[in-house]
Amino acid sequence: MNSLIARAKELLENKSVQVIIGYEAGSNGIARPAFISDPKDAEKLIYDDRCIQNLALYLTKHEVKHFGKMGIVAALPVMRSIMMLISEQQVFAENIVVLGISSDGSLLDMADIGVMKGYIGKADLGNPAKDEELIARLNKLTPAEKFEYWQNELSKCIKCYACRQSCPMCYCTRCSVECNQPQWIPVQSNTHGNMEWHILRAMHLAGRCISCGECGRACPVNIPCHLLTMHLADQVHHHFKVHAGTSDKMSSVLSTFDPSDKESFII
Amino acid sequence: METTKKLIRKKSLEKLYAALSMSRKVYAPVVADDNRVEYKYNPEFSAITFDHIQSTLSVKNLVFPKVENLIYFTNHKTESSVTEVDVSRIPEVVLWGAHPCDAAAYDVLRSIFCWDTKDQFFSKRLEKLTVIGLACHQSDDYCFCTSVGLAPDSAKGSDILLSRLKSGDYQAEILTEKGNAVAGLSPGLFEAMPDEGVLTADVKARFDYREVTKKLTGAFKHPFWVANSLRCIGCGACAYVCPTCACFDIQDETRGLNGRRYRSWDSCGFGLFTLHTSGHNPREVQSQRWRQRIMHKFSYMPDRNESLGCVGCGRCSRGCPVDMNIAEQLTALQTI
Amino acid sequence: MSDNIYKPYLMEIENIIEETSDVKTFRLKFKNTDEAGRFAFKAGQFGEYSVFGEGESTFCIASAPTRKEYIECTFRKAGRVTNALAKLEIGDTVGFRGPYGNTFPIDEWEGKNLLYIAGGIALPPMRCVIWNTLDLRDRYNDITIIYGARTVGDLVYKHELKDWEERPDVKLITTVDPGGQTPDWKGEIGFVPTVLEKVAPSSANAIAILCGPPIMIKFTMPVLKKLGFQDKDIFTTLENRMKCGFGKCGRCNVGKVFVCKDGPVFTYEQIVAMPEEY
Numbered sequence: 001m002n003s004l005i006a007r008a009k010e011l012l013e014n015k016s017v018q019v020i021i022g023y024e025a026g027s028n029g030i031a032r033p034a035f036i037s038d039p040k041d042a043e044k045l046i047y048d049d050r051c052i053q054n055l056a057l058y059l060t061k062h063e064v065k066h067f068g069k070m071g072i073v074a075a076l077p078v079m080r081s082i083m084m085l086i087s088e089q090q091v092f093a094e095n096i097v098v099l100g101i102s103s104d105g106s107l108l109d110m111a112d113i114g115v116m117k118g119y120i121g122k123a124d125l126g127n128p129a130k131d132e133e134l135i136a137r138l139n140k141l142t143p144a145e146k147f148e149y150w151q152n153e154l155s156k157c158i159k160c161y162a163c164r165q166s167c168p169m170c171y172c173t174r175c176s177v178e179c180n181q182p183q184w185i186p187v188q189s190n191t192h193g194n195m196e197w198h199i200l201r202a203m204h205l206a207g208r209c210i211s212c213g214e215c216g217r218a219c220p221v222n223i224p225c226h227l228l229t230m231h232l233a234d235q236v237h238h239h240f241k242v243h244a245g246t247s248d249k250m251s252s253v254l255s256t257f258d259p260s261d262k263e264s265f266i267i
Numbered sequence: 268m269e270t271t272k273k274l275i276r277k278k279s280l281e282k283l284y285a286a287l288s289m290s291r292k293v294y295a296p297v298v299a300d301d302n303r304v305e306y307k308y309n310p311e312f313s314a315i316t317f318d319h320i321q322s323t324l325s326v327k328n329l330v331f332p333k334v335e336n337l338i339y340f341t342n343h344k345t346e347s348s349v350t351e352v353d354v355s356r357i358p359e360v361v362l363w364g365a366h367p368c369d370a371a372a373y374d375v376l377r378s379i380f381c382w383d384t385k386d387q388f389f390s391k392r393l394e395k396l397t398v399i400g401l402a403c404h405q406s407d408d409y410c411f412c413t414s415v416g417l418a419p420d421s422a423k424g425s426d427i428l429l430s431r432l433k434s435g436d437y438q439a440e441i442l443t444e445k446g447n448a449v450a451g452l453s454p455g456l457f458e459a460m461p462d463e464g465v466l467t468a469d470v471k472a473r474f475d476y477r478e479v480t481k482k483l484t485g486a487f488k489h490p491f492w493v494a495n496s497l498r499c500i501g502c503g504a505c506a507y508v509c510p511t512c513a514c515f516d517i518q519d520e521t522r523g524l525n526g527r528r529y530r531s532w533d534s535c536g537f538g539l540f541t542l543h544t545s546g547h548n549p550r551e552v553q554s555q556r557w558r559q560r561i562m563h564k565f566s567y568m569p570d571r572n573e574s575l576g577c578v579g580c581g582r583c584s585r586g587c588p589v590d591m592n593i594a595e596q597l598t599a600l601q602t603i
Numbered sequence: 604m605s606d607n608i609y610k611p612y613l614m615e616i617e618n619i620i621e622e623t624s625d626v627k628t629f630r631l632k633f634k635n636t637d638e639a640g641r642f643a644f645k646a647g648q649f650g651e652y653s654v655f656g657e658g659e660s661t662f663c664i665a666s667a668p669t670r671k672e673y674i675e676c677t678f679r680k681a682g683r684v685t686n687a688l689a690k691l692e693i694g695d696t697v698g699f700r701g702p703y704g705n706t707f708p709i710d711e712w713e714g715k716n717l718l719y720i721a722g723g724i725a726l727p728p729m730r731c732v733i734w735n736t737l738d739l740r741d742r743y744n745d746i747t748i749i750y751g752a753r754t755v756g757d758l759v760y761k762h763e764l765k766d767w768e769e770r771p772d773v774k775l776i777t778t779v780d781p782g783g784q785t786p787d788w789k790g791e792i793g794f795v796p797t798v799l800e801k802v803a804p805s806s807a808n809a810i811a812i813l814c815g816p817p818i819m820i821k822f823t824m825p826v827l828k829k830l831g832f833q834d835k836d837i838f839t840t841l842e843n844r845m846k847c848g849f850g851k852c853g854r855c856n857v858g859k860v861f862v863c864k865d866g867p868v869f870t871y872e873q874i875v876a877m878p879e880e881y
Contacts, residue, residue: 028408032590033498053589063497063552158324158333158532162502166588178539180658181683187518188334188531218588220504221323222301337609340698342655345615347696349655351607383864384849387606487858487878514853517609517846521656528609528653533852540854541844544682549843549857549880559856559880567859 003107004073005042007099011071012039017097018068021058023051033058037067047073047101054214056081056168059091071097076123077212079116080245081168084208086113087250090171113248125243127211127230134224150195150228156221157194159187163215163225164201169208176200198225206232207253210245268444270422273457275429275439281312286452287361294329295363296322306362317364317431320407321580325510326369329360330376330392333507337388337528342521354391361449364401368412368580370424372510373398378574379513397445400425404466409581411594415476417578419468430465438465474598476565476575482600483566487558491603495596496557498589503534505583505591511564511576514540535559561596608849611653611698612638617673619693622759626724627689628665628677631697643702644668646709646732647840647868650701651848652676652688660684661845663867664702665727667734674699677727677759703848704867707732707812707838709739716745718804720823722795722815723752726759728840728867729814733767740772747774747804751795754783776802796822799830806831812838824871834872841866841874841881857881 008020024034024044031050035058036042056078058064074082079100085091093113100108100116103123110116127135138146161177164170177185177197185200186193202209209229216226237243239262240253250256275283287293288309297314299305304319306326339350373393380389403410403419412418422428426446429437438460441450450457506512516533520526533540536556542548550556564576577593584592614631621627633639645668653659660682666675680689691697709732717736721729736743748767752758758777767775778791778798791798795815811832813823820839827837843855843862850864858878860866 026590027584027592027595030590035497057500058498061553063493063554158503158507160503160507160534161537162500162504162588165500165502181686183518186520187516188520188529190334214588218500218502218504220508220586222303338607338611340655343696344692345694345696347613347655347698349610349613349698351605351610379851379853382850384608384851385606386608386851513851515846515851517659517852519653519656519658526656528655528659530609530852533854535853543842543844544685555880562858563853563856567856570859 004047004099004101005045007107008036008042008045008071009039011097011099012036012042016069017071019064020045020071020073020099021055021064022073022099023047023053023055035064035067045073047105051075052217054078054081054166054168054212056085057166057214059085059096060168060171065095069095069097071099073099073101074116075101076103076120077210079120080125080210081212082245083113083117083120083248084169084210084245084252085171086248087252088208089250093248117246117248120246125246127234128213131213131224131227131230135227138227151191153223154194154198155191157189157198157223158221159189159194159197160220162218162220163198166214166218167205168212168214169205169210170201176204198228201225202228202232205229207236207240207242207255208244209233210243268447270440270442272460273439273441273450274432274436274460275457276436279456280429280437283449283453283456284312284315284363287363287449291359291361293361293363294326315364317401318405320403320405320410321366321582321585323582323586324508325372325580325582326362326365327372327376327510327513329362329396330373330389331380331513331515331532334529334531335388337517337530339525339527341524342526343524352388354387357391357395359395359397360392361397361399363399364429365398365425366401366403366580367419367421367423367425367428368410368417368578369510370398370400370428371417371421372578372580373424375511375568375574375576375578376513378568378572382572397426397449398424399449400428402428402430402465403468403470404431406468406470407581409584409594410468410470410579411473411581412579413470413472414474414594414597415575415577415579419470420465430467432463432465434463438463473594474601476577476597478601479565479597480569480575482603483562486600486603487562489603491600492558493554495599496554496591499536499553499557499591500589501536501538501553501556502588503532503536504586504588505560505593506534506536507532508582508586510580510582511578535563557591561593561600565597609700609847611651611659611700612642614674614697614699616691616693616695616697619691620762622677622761623757625680625689626677626759627680628675628727628760629688629691629697630666630673630675631699632673634696639672644674645702645706646735647706647728648702648704649728649848649863649867650674650676650699650703651845652678652684653698653700654684654687654691655696655698657687658684659698659700659846660688661842661848663728663731663840665730667731667738669735669738677724677730679724700848703863705865707735707868709736712736712810713742714744714808716805716807716809717743717747718809718811719746719748719750720795720799720811720813720815721748721750722819723757724759725814725816725819726750729812730760730763732812737767737770737773744808745774745804746772747776747802749776749778749795749799749802751778751780751791751793751798752783753780755779755785755788757783794822795819796826799823799826803830806833806836810836810838814840834875835870837871838868839871839874840868843881
């Protein structure tokens with residue numbers, strides 16, 4: 001990944017950015033997020049199959065924004081998250097430099113957001129292959145069986161909120177569950193309340209989720225909660241023919257109105 | 268009381284398990300669908316694993332459940348009333364196959380729940396709990412019990428400690444009256460222990476907790492905290508899987524006029540944990556919260572309760588979505 | 604006596620005073636007279652007051668232990684529980700757990716001059732110790748109270764202020780911020796630190812007890828130091844987010860100090876030794 005390291009070093013040395021958000025080698029052979037502010041440390045940056053965390057999450061974090069302009073190593077899912085954050089005005093294009101990574105692991109030249117948008121426009125936006133088997137199995141279940149499956153899975157939820165915290169689109173400084181007048185979702189973990197939480201989050205992400213799967217990966221008890229948000233992303237595409245994270249203009253279906261929106265379910 | 272070492276063969280363990288499950292709830296580890304290990308009540312003996320390095324969740328829920336009712340109440344203006352929770356209904360539980368780190372964790376929790384004023388919910392549950400420990404014959408790179416004053420064959424907190432022998436059978440060390448009572452259910456299963464060594468994992472110490480505690484005393488303002496907490500996402504995964512984390516929230520829930528006040532697990536890593544109603548937050552940013560986690564476990568607790576707040580089980584590091592890796596950070600802290 | 608440390612006493616609201624537009628004082632009595640007889644507390648301690656179904660909130664016990672028939676609390680409407688408390692009426696039930704925390708060491712203050720300085724809603728934590736020392740008046744030398752608020756409307760315990768003003772054995776100075784006075788205001792006009800500097804009480808054989816919003820403490824402390832008060836003779840109370848009240852839920856610590864157990868009363872000497880996370 002010499003070209004990545006070289007580019008990172010260059011950006012830091014000429015002060016185009018004050019921090020590079022990328023990946024470094026973690027413990028026991030895994031990769032983890034890294035924050036490089038000294039050009040000498042750019043050597044730590046890696047990029048390979050292990051680099052899966054969605055780094056766009058850090059673009060809205062106070063402590064990271066504090067550095068100044070941010071460079072961010074971005075494969076396709078991260079690019080789409082960045083696009084979503086720009087469209088929701090949480091990130092400003094002039095404050096970031098994207099070090100794009102193509103599907104074959106090579107560094108892409110992304111001079112501006114327009115270039116990134118073009119790349120996303122040509123990319124394959126299908127769901128990750130690793131979930132196909134489980135999704136196929138679930139699709140064969142009856143609604144009652146599906147409900148039982150999710151009741152079973154969500155009874156394991158301990159309400160640690162790792163799903164929420166690892167999601168770049170969950171940037172609300174006061175989440176709905178943190179409101180106590182009224183307390184919409186119970187604080188404690190119980191099956192019913194856990195289902196309410198996950199359904200609430202999936203609904204808040206409908207039209208905004210780019211199907212990176214981080215939430216399911218972050219879950220310490222391995223609940224595949226990413227399937228819920230991904231399913232709604234598929235439904236949005238099915239009904240509205242849009243994919244989230246493909247445009248820097250506000251376009252999420254549940255917060256924009258278009259006269260051509262279908263109304264077959266109410267008329 | 269004088270401890271005794273006995274031999275218990277694998278097939279005798281099955282008989283002991285059967286005897287126990289007839290009269291009590293037995294909480295034992297099984298491999299779940301996705302290759303995680305979780306503890307369940309009274310599984311089939313054949314499903315119980317003796318080969319797990321660690322379960323995902325700790326077993327602290329036996330004494331500190333994720334939700335615990337504290338009182339029931341009726342809310343009726345001038346005639347509100349409060350009803351006690353009946354702790355006599357807490358059942359006897361046998362924890363089967365707890366590794367030494369988890370067995371030792373109960374003492375750490377006791378130093379929180381029973382200091383100064385006694386928490387009856389915790390105390391009653393601990394009183395009704397018998398721990399059959401399972402010494403470790405293997406470990407992984409996340410384990411660090413030997414760095415925090417424990418060991419893969421430590422008997423601390425166990426009522427009976429099982430250790431694997433080369434033959435596949437077990438040495439059973441009966442350590443307490445509770446352990447004696449369990450052995451007494453089927454004394455014939457416990458044979459004379461031959462002169463044979465037990466299999467023990469080799470867990471190399473990565474740091475010395477006493478050195479870390481010393482270093483932490485002056486380290487509140489050290490730049491280490493900001494530099495090493497940037498990737499922390501502020502979830503509660505580490506606190507919830509941890510066997511010694513005991514921070515909790517108290518909430519009321521009602522249905523009509525009736526309700527209950529309960530406590531539930533909470534985490535100092537959450538942004539809201541110390542938020543005042545006025546909007547002031549003494550720990551506004553994640554680096555302050557990460558510092559609190561380490562200081563509380565390795566500095567404040569040893570200082571106040573003479574008990575280190577960590578047993579080196581490694582669950583926090585295995586469960587962390589961004590590899591905060593507490594052992595790595597503590598090793599680095601030794602050299603600041 | 605219940606073994607359940609989380610079980611609250613049932614209290615009945617005996618009286619409600621609307622101190623300001625958003626501050627109320629409740630006078631509470633135990634519904635169970637045995638519990639009332641056994642209950643005792645010392646000045647400085649706090650409790651967890653609850654509305655069943657809404658939750659618990661932490662306030663100091665604002666009455667003095669020398670007055671045995673009731674306890675009082677004063678609170679501002681700020682969040683869920685305080686808004687629910689504010690809707691209650693005389694006769695309604697309130698839960699109370701306590702007393703928790705440490706106390707003002709009033710025995711050690713005997714024979715000394717006491718200087719009480721408070722701002723706004725911070726008078727309640729001090730009122731318990733003011734009443735306590737006034738009820739045992741002959742044990743102490745001079746007692747001076749300096750109390751200020753943003754406006755006349757924000758002054759709490761207005762009826763008490765009148766009592767203290769009329770007592771010959773207490774020197775009371777009230778002040779409002781410049782612009783906060785009404786046409787008939789007869790007290791001082793100025794921020795508390797400014798008024799303190801003007802009054803300039805002697806620090807000889809004196810103890811200062813100071814409670815107020817952080818900004819007031821920040822500017823009052825240097826004045827006290829200038830007057831010659833030593834850190835160990837300046838007392839204050841700390842607040843922090845609390846749940847259990849007795850050192851188990853892990854929420855209120857400032858460094859290794861638990862505000863609910865080692866506080867809420869601290870000397871300035873102790874505060875200076877704490878890490879800055881309060």
